[in-house]
Amino acid sequence: MKWFWYASPQTFYPLAGRIARWSALGAAVLAVCGLYIGFFVAPTDAQQGEAYRIIFIHVPAAWMSMFIYVVMAVWSALCLALNTRLSGMMAAALAPTGALFTFIALWTGSLWGKPTWGTYWVWDARLTSELILLFLYLGFIALRASIDDPRRADRAAAVLAVVGVVNVPIIYYSVQWWNTLHQGASVSLTRAPSMAATMLTGMLVMALAFWLYAIAVSMVRVRCIIRERGE
Amino acid sequence: MSDFWAMGGYAWYVWGSYGVTTLVLVLEVIALRRRAREAKT
Numbered sequence: 001m002k003w004f005w006y007a008s009p010q011t012f013y014p015l016a017g018r019i020a021r022w023s024a025l026g027a028a029v030l031a032v033c034g035l036y037i038g039f040f041v042a043p044t045d046a047q048q049g050e051a052y053r054i055i056f057i058h059v060p061a062a063w064m065s066m067f068i069y070v071v072m073a074v075w076s077a078l079c080l081a082l083n084t085r086l087s088g089m090m091a092a093a094l095a096p097t098g099a100l101f102t103f104i105a106l107w108t109g110s111l112w113g114k115p116t117w118g119t120y121w122v123w124d125a126r127l128t129s130e131l132i133l134l135f136l137y138l139g140f141i142a143l144r145a146s147i148d149d150p151r152r153a154d155r156a157a158a159v160l161a162v163v164g165v166v167n168v169p170i171i172y173y174s175v176q177w178w179n180t181l182h183q184g185a186s187v188s189l190t191r192a193p194s195m196a197a198t199m200l201t202g203m204l205v206m207a208l209a210f211w212l213y214a215i216a217v218s219m220v221r222v223r224c225i226i227r228e229r230g231e
Numbered sequence: 232m233s234d235f236w237a238m239g240g241y242a243w244y245v246w247g248s249y250g251v252t253t254l255v256l257v258l259e260v261i262a263l264r265r266r267a268r269e270a271k272t
Contacts, residue, residue, distance in 0.1 A: 039235075049240070050240075051241040053238070054244065054245060058248070061252070096259070097259065100255055104251070104252050108248040111244045111247045213256065223267065
């Protein structure tokens, strides 16, 4: 791969279009499969009944909210370190989708919290740090929008994104560091998952669908940004 | 079929989650399509 060849917006533009098309197709197919598994294959949960089916969007959305932020911070770091044009554009293209997934994680979590915990919202460490993540995304978007010169906007927002990345491990480990109402991780790389295999499959398929969706929309958005800046 | 939509009494929570998620993603796609059209002209 000629990485530096694609670091230029003009050469990346057609590649982004191809990536967007294939990712969108993959996302649609996987979402149908994931929803089928989630609603028709996965059994009813013994404790939570049907309410647990929120898991198939809640957990993938929460993963994406953190993952997109980390990717955004990496592009921002590249923007600050190398001052390449595309890196700032990529960070800008990811922010709205990251904010949406954060909102979805909070919204679905709230609707899941009511039947299982008895409340829509509680100021627990996991929920609060995820809410801060939403504000970081919104702050990033607002800061970029407030500066007219796009290169300066890129750099200013990049500083915010890089500093804010400390919040991601706080979200991830919050359930271990503090005594939270939110449960600990059901899936980790080191232990066997604590749920039925079909539930896990549905969740992973949905995570993959969200992943491809995020790639597709951010690629379309970066193409808009490239055009808007007259590259 | 109505059993399915009732979600064992959790319809508001389950469909409220899936409905808003779908709505948000569809709105993003619509907004992005409009932006892409404007960027091309």
